[in-house]
Amino acid sequence: MSIGLPGLILIVLILLIIFGPTKLPALGSALGQSLKEFKNSTKDLNDDDESKKSVDHQ
Template identity: 60%
Template sequence: MVASIGFPGLILILVVALVIFGPSKLPEIGKAAGQTLREFKKSANDLTGDVKDEVKEVKDIATKGKNN
């Protein structure tokens, strides 16, 4: 999605953000966005890790059932 925006579009978005929020607020907004993305990534990794653990347990149970 970001690749379709292109460099000129990205510059335009940054200029509009600078005009709307001002130079003093942009670092705060960037920090908040980074923290939000970090939390989302951590939650997604935790969720996929839980699912992988469940799948592994089911596979282990299934293979034990076949061996008996």
């Protein structure tokens, strides 16, 4: 399920029309921060599950 280059260009153009070129970098930054926090949260959950499993097996 790949978007491809034409789809990506279309998405960027629509975002430029909706938000304008001045707000687009701020939106990208906010999206990046959100993804980073989500990744850290899921990593913490996996670490907690693995530590619980290792304690249960001892």
